[in-house]
Amino acid sequence: MQLSGIDRNRRLLTAAAGIVLAAVMSLVLIIGFRLATQIRAGVAMLQQASELETYPAVVAEQLTALRQRLDTLEYTGRVHAELAASVSGFDRDFGALEHQRTLDPAAVRAATRLWRSYAPVLAPVLAYHGEPYSDTATSSALSRNGRVFYAHVRRAELFAAGHTAALHRELATVSGALQAQTASAAARLRLLLSVGVLAVLLLGLAAAYLQLARARGEHAARAAEEQTRDILATVREGFFLLDADYRIGAVWSQALTHLFGRSDFAGLSFEELLRDKVSPETLNTAMKFIKLLWGDRAHENLMKSINPLGQLEVSMDSGRGGKETRYLQFDFHRVMGPGGVKHVLCSVGDITSTVLLTRELHEAQENAHAQVDMMLGMLHSDPLQLGAFLDGAAASLKHVNAILKEPARHHGEFSKKLGGLTRELHALKGEASALNLMSIAQRVHHLEDMVAELTSRSELTGNDFLPLVLKLDELLAHLRGVREMTLRLTALKEGPSAAGSADSAAPSAAGAVGTGELGTALHSLARKLAHDHGKDFQLTLNGLAECPSAYLPTLKDCLIQMLRNAAVHGIETDGVRRAGAKAGAGQVRVDFRRLQNGYELLFEDDGAGLLPETLKAAAVHKGILSPEQAASLDDRSALGLIFKPGFSTSEQVTMDAGRGAGMDVVAKAVYGLGGKIGVSTHPGRFTRFKIALPAISETAVA
Amino acid sequence: MSNAPDTVARRPVRLLIVDDSNIVRRRIERSQQFDDLQVVGTAANGFEALELARRTDPDLVTMDLTMPQMDGIECITQLVRLKPAVRILVISALADKATAVEAMERGANGFLDKPFTDRQLNEAIAELMY
Numbered sequence: 001m002q003l004s005g006i007d008r009n010r011r012l013l014t015a016a017a018g019i020v021l022a023a024v025m026s027l028v029l030i031i032g033f034r035l036a037t038q039i040r041a042g043v044a045m046l047q048q049a050s051e052l053e054t055y056p057a058v059v060a061e062q063l064t065a066l067r068q069r070l071d072t073l074e075y076t077g078r079v080h081a082e083l084a085a086s087v088s089g090f091d092r093d094f095g096a097l098e099h100q101r102t103l104d105p106a107a108v109r110a111a112t113r114l115w116r117s118y119a120p121v122l123a124p125v126l127a128y129h130g131e132p133y134s135d136t137a138t139s140s141a142l143s144r145n146g147r148v149f150y151a152h153v154r155r156a157e158l159f160a161a162g163h164t165a166a167l168h169r170e171l172a173t174v175s176g177a178l179q180a181q182t183a184s185a186a187a188r189l190r191l192l193l194s195v196g197v198l199a200v201l202l203l204g205l206a207a208a209y210l211q212l213a214r215a216r217g218e219h220a221a222r223a224a225e226e227q228t229r230d231i232l233a234t235v236r237e238g239f240f241l242l243d244a245d246y247r248i249g250a251v252w253s254q255a256l257t258h259l260f261g262r263s264d265f266a267g268l269s270f271e272e273l274l275r276d277k278v279s280p281e282t283l284n285t286a287m288k289f290i291k292l293l294w295g296d297r298a299h300e301n302l303m304k305s306i307n308p309l310g311q312l313e314v315s316m317d318s319g320r321g322g323k324e325t326r327y328l329q330f331d332f333h334r335v336m337g338p339g340g341v342k343h344v345l346c347s348v349g350d351i352t353s354t355v356l357l358t359r360e361l362h363e364a365q366e367n368a369h370a371q372v373d374m375m376l377g378m379l380h381s382d383p384l385q386l387g388a389f390l391d392g393a394a395a396s397l398k399h400v401n402a403i404l405k406e407p408a409r410h411h412g413e414f415s416k417k418l419g420g421l422t423r424e425l426h427a428l429k430g431e432a433s434a435l436n437l438m439s440i441a442q443r444v445h446h447l448e449d450m451v452a453e454l455t456s457r458s459e460l461t462g463n464d465f466l467p468l469v470l471k472l473d474e475l476l477a478h479l480r481g482v483r484e485m486t487l488r489l490t491a492l493k494e495g496p497s498a499a500g501s502a503d504s505a506a507p508s509a510a511g512a513v514g515t516g517e518l519g520t521a522l523h524s525l526a527r528k529l530a531h532d533h534g535k536d537f538q539l540t541l542n543g544l545a546e547c548p549s550a551y552l553p554t555l556k557d558c559l560i561q562m563l564r565n566a567a568v569h570g571i572e573t574d575g576v577r578r579a580g581a582k583a584g585a586g587q588v589r590v591d592f593r594r595l596q597n598g599y600e601l602l603f604e605d606d607g608a609g610l611l612p613e614t615l616k617a618a619a620v621h622k623g624i625l626s627p628e629q630a631a632s633l634d635d636r637s638a639l640g641l642i643f644k645p646g647f648s649t650s651e652q653v654t655m656d657a658g659r660g661a662g663m664d665v666v667a668k669a670v671y672g673l674g675g676k677i678g679v680s681t682h683p684g685r686f687t688r689f690k691i692a693l694p695a696i697s698e699t700a701v702a
Numbered sequence: 703m704s705n706a707p708d709t710v711a712r713r714p715v716r717l718l719i720v721d722d723s724n725i726v727r728r729r730i731e732r733s734q735q736f737d738d739l740q741v742v743g744t745a746a747n748g749f750e751a752l753e754l755a756r757r758t759d760p761d762l763v764t765m766d767l768t769m770p771q772m773d774g775i776e777c778i779t780q781l782v783r784l785k786p787a788v789r790i791l792v793i794s795a796l797a798d799k800a801t802a803v804e805a806m807e808r809g810a811n812g813f814l815d816k817p818f819t820d821r822q823l824n825e826a827i828a829e830l831m832y
Contacts (some may be wrong), residue, residue, distance in 0.1 A: 285800040288807050297811055299829075305813055308799035526751055 010217060014210045021203040028196035030632050035189040042182030045100060048093050049175035055090040056167040059118070060160040062086060063125070070150045073133055073140050084126050090115070097174065111170035114163060121159045206459040208519055238348035241335070246270045246290055249343065259328065259348055261317055270346075277314040286312075293332055294346050303332065311355065327355040332634050370439035375485065385517035386486050389435050392553065393479055396428045400472060414460040419645060421451050421468075423665050430560040434525035440482065443475045518556050519544055522563060526588070529567035537571045537586030537605070539563070546594045547695050555601065555672055558666045559590060562603045562689060565662055570607030570687050580684060582606070596674075601691040610681040612631045612638035622647060643667040714738040715831050718760035720751040720777065721793070722769040726816075730764055730793070733820040736825060748772025752780055760788060762831055765810070767794035767801060770792035775805055789830045793818065 069076045094115060098108055102195040132146030142150060164413035232239065232253040238260075240252035250266045257263045260273065270290055274283050285308045292298050320325040329351045335343040403420045406413075425448050432441040452469055454460065519541050526539040547555055571586035591602040615638050616630040624644055625633070641647055645664040670677045675693040717739055721727050727744045734741075742758040745751035749768045755763065763781065767774035778790055792805050795816040802813055814826045 281800065285803050289799075289803045292803065292806050297806070302806075302812060306799055308798070308803050635734035 002535055008216050010210060014207065014214070017203055017206045017210060021200065021207070024199045024203070026194065028084060028199070028238060030190060031192055032189060032196070035185055035192060039182055039185045042185055045097070045103075046175065046178045046182055048096065049178050052090065052093050052097065053168060053171045053175055055086060055093075056160070056164040056171070058086050059083065059090065059122075060157070060164045063153060063157040063160050066125075067150070069151045070132060070142070070146070073142070076132060080097065080128075087122055087126060095691065103174065103181070104363065107170070107174045107177050111167065111174055114167045114170055118156075118159065118163065118167075121152075121156040125149070125156050128152065155457050163319060166306055227400075236349070238346075240265060240346055241343040242270060242290070242346055243343060244294060244341075246287070248273070256348065259350055274314075277316065278312060282308070282312070290332075290344070293334060294341050296340075298334070306612065307332065308614065311351065316441040326350060326352045367439070370442065370486075372647055374439045375480065375489070387483075387516065387519060389431055389437070390479060390483050390486065392431065393440070394476075396424055397472065397476055397479070400424050401469075404472070405468055408462070411458075412459060415455070417465075418451055418455045422448065422455070423645075423668070425451065426662070427557050427561070427665055430557070430564060432563075433528065434521045434560050436524060436528060440475070440478065443471075445477060447471050447475065516545075518552065518559070521556070522559060522590075525560060525563055526567070529564060534573060535567055535571045535586065536574055536584070537567065537588055540589045542590065543594075544590070544591050547599070550675065550696055551599070551693060553667045555592075557669055558601075558691065559603070561662050561666050563588065566603075566607060566687070568606040570605040570609075572608050576608075598695045599693040601693070602688065603691075604686055604688040606686050609683040609685055610639060610642070610679070611683050615639065615641045619644070619647060639681065642679065643677070703775070714740040715742055715762055716742045716758065717827075718742055718751065718754055718758060718763045719744045720746075720748075720763060720769070720774070721766040722746050723766075726766070726793070730823065734822050735824050736827065736831075739827070739831075748774070748777030748780075751777050753769065754782065755781055755785055757790070759785070762789050762791065762827065763794050764791045764814075767792060768816045774799070775808055778805055778808045778810055791826055791830055793826075795824075 062079060066076055066079045068074075069079055094112065097103065098112060100108075121573060128149045130145060130147075132142055132145070132149045133140050154600060209651035218421075228251070232251065235253050236255055238256035240256065241249035243249060246269055248265045248268045249271070252265045256265055260277075271283065271287055272299055274286060278286070279511075289303075289306070289308055307330065309328070311328060312328045314326055314328055315323045316326050325349070329349045331347045331349075333345040333347075334341045335345055345507060400421060403417055403424070406417060408414050408417055425444050429441050429444040429448065430443060432438075447468065450471060454464055454468075457464070522541060526537070528537070530537055544555075566588050571588070572580070577584075577586065586606055588605045589602070591600075591604075593600045612633075612635040616625065616633060618623040619631045619641050620627050622625065624641070624647060642663045643666075649661075667677050670691050670693070673693055675691055677692075678690045678691070679687065681687045715736065715738060716735060717734070719727050719730050721730070721739060721744075724746070727746075730743070733742050739762075743754040743759055745754050749772050751763070751765075752772075754760075765774050765778060765781075769777075774792065774794065778792075781790065783789045790809060791812045791814060792802070792810045793814045793816060794801075802810075805813075812826055812830050814822060818826075
């Protein structure tokens with residue numbers, strides 16, 4: 001901007017120099033022309049003057065020749081004519097000289113006077129005509145007229161002889177004056193030409209200097225322009241100016257191309273820049289904000305604090321046909337001019353990596369917290385129990401993996417896969433919760449969410465399962481980490497300080513190792529569920545030691561699920577219980593008995609019980625039954641609904657219940673062992689599950 | 703900036719506090735440290751605020767955005783129409799920048815995020831009034 005002012009001055013100077021040069025040259029030429037004319041006239045006159053100088057001698061000679069011709073009686077006509085021509089030529093030339101104003105009049109006057117004095121004596125000579133001789137047959141002599149003529153000639157000859165030198169001298173003076181005059185004019189011309197040449201040289205120099213300076217200025221401007229271009233091409237931020245119409249100026253940094261995937265920024269409006277990249281609401285807010293920047297209330301700090309584009313989530317073409325999410329940071333600085341805000345300088349940076357890093361950091365922190373929680377949980381659990389869980393989990397996930405790898409082509413197969421996944425994951429989550437391994441439970445929960453999302457889709461392809469596989473890998477890695485930590489903790493616990501009791505919680509079950517762990521796990525889960533759901537209940541376990549080890553894993557899964565159901569659906573909150581005049585804390589009882597021809601498990605809670613109508617409504621809502629089917633269902637069959645896959649009465653999905661995988665898993669497991677399951681209930685009073693399992697002949701309980 | 707600059711015999715700044723929480727209202731009134739600032743009224747919602755503004759002619763209004771009956775944005779709009787010269791300091795837990803931009807567009811002059819410190823409050827007032 002500054003350069004152009006200097007440039008303008010320089011251009012003006014050059015123009016002025018040119019005009020002066022032209023004026024000087026014209027002046028020099030005009031004067032020179034006049035001088036040259038003068039000199040030419042002078043030279044012509046000088047020639048005339050030097051010619052004039054010869055006249056007196058010529059006249060004198062001609063008079064002498066005339067007299068000699070008269071002496072010898074020769075023909076005088078030609079000489080007389082020559083004399084007349086000389087005299088008239090002399091007169092003519094003299095006249096011209098007299099009219100020359102530049103000559104010294106005194107010198108000319110003297111010569112004129114002298115020449116005029118010739119006239120009286122020359123006049124009779126020139127006036128004579130006719131033959132001056134009178135011829136006879138034998139001799140010739142001057143006639144009478146001839147003698148008069150001779151006397152005139154003789155007088156003129158003598159006069160001329162007496163005056164020729166003087167006249168010649170006078171004429172020489174005139175010629176000298178003329179010469180001097182011409183010489184001076186020539187000198188002046190020389191001087192003038194020298195001055196002209198000098199002036200031209202000076203002006204030429206000035207012009208050359210200005211041209212040089214301009215070239216230097218232009219070079220500097222070009223260099224500055226190049227530097228600006230280099231800066232704009234290299235800088236990692238996008239820079240541009242917005243004008244009062246919210247349009248981008250002609251100068252912008254190259255980084256914009258990469259940031260926005262286009263290059264037609266000049267003249268583009270800010271709205272067009274962001275359209276298709278952000279939601280209409282965000283765009284609306286952004287435009288309002290930009291407009292505010294031009295207002296008088298917009299202080300830099302204030303505007304910075306409410307900048308809605310400080311971390312803008314934009315969706316861009318990834319270049320591979322898809323869309324990717326990036327985070328851009330816009331900063332605005334107002335450029336003030338004399339009349340208020342001139343432009344708004346906008347800088348844009350891609351802060352995607354920063355945002356993602358922050359997020360990762362946050363997640364890592366959460367993970368660290370979860371791990372600390374987990375470690376605390378592990379410290380309270382039996383290492384053997386943990387080990388068993390981890391083995392079980394690994395096997396379970398292997399199964400999940402197998403399900404994922406099963407080939408599937410049409411929707412039915414996909415649905416079947418998802419069903420299998422749901423059940424497997426749900427069981428795993430239950431066990432993890434029971435052991436207070438929240439980091440694992442949360443991950444499984446997340447997986448369940450993804451499966452649920454897929455289940456709700458109408459169209460499925462094999463690719464949709466890909467994220468699941470990734471998440472599963474992550475979970476497996478986490479499990480490995482947990483196992484490693486368990487080993488370390490075990491080593492720590494078995495160190496010198498923990499030589500005594502290893503059993504921290506309920507040391508009641510001293511029977512089989514497996515059942516003791518199970519009791520501890522169930523009590524721990526019960527406490528956690530009570531805390532998480534704000535319920536108050538007590539868990540009583542009886543006869544679990546009777547359970548043969550072959551049934552133990554299944555029994556564990558079933559009990560965990562039923563305990564969760566009881567805590568979430570069965571036991572009421574304190575307020576509800578008090579309103580229903582129930583005694584204080586809820587009761588959950590588990591009785592395991594060995595019968596003659598097998599085993600029996602009773603699971604009972606004194607909670608709200610199951611309402612057939614609610615179950616039917618839920619089944620209709622889930623699409624398991626049509627309204628007509630539901631209406632025709634008797635109460636007993638309605639209770640059986642809870643064993644149907646995908647059935648759940650809880651509206652909200654929580655970590656512990658509501659996905660609909662629950663009692664169907666339990667039932668399936670029981671059937672798998674050749675057992676039976678039944679349910680009885682009294683609304684408002686209790687829910688009781690009865691599981692019958694066949695006897696195992698070869699496995700005796702220790 | 704924690705204290706008001708020397709005051710040259712001028713009318714005290716008349717402050718109207720608008721917030722639906724009496725705790726916040728008390729907090730603002732107690733925390734301001736300006737000698738020439740006079741609290742001329744406190745309002746718990748937009749209607750009260752407009753009524754008080756009509757009666758007390760405040761110079762400065764601290765404005766909550768989420769209030770029952772008439773929210774801050776609507777109140778700012780009407781307040782600016784009523785008293786074009788009044789300066790409005792929005793004191794709110796600004797969940798999103800869109801709300802701030804909206805408030806600014808309607809006529810707010812400054813923003814203070816909840817929760818705030820005494821120092822932040824005084825700086826925000828000083829920036830608007832001194």
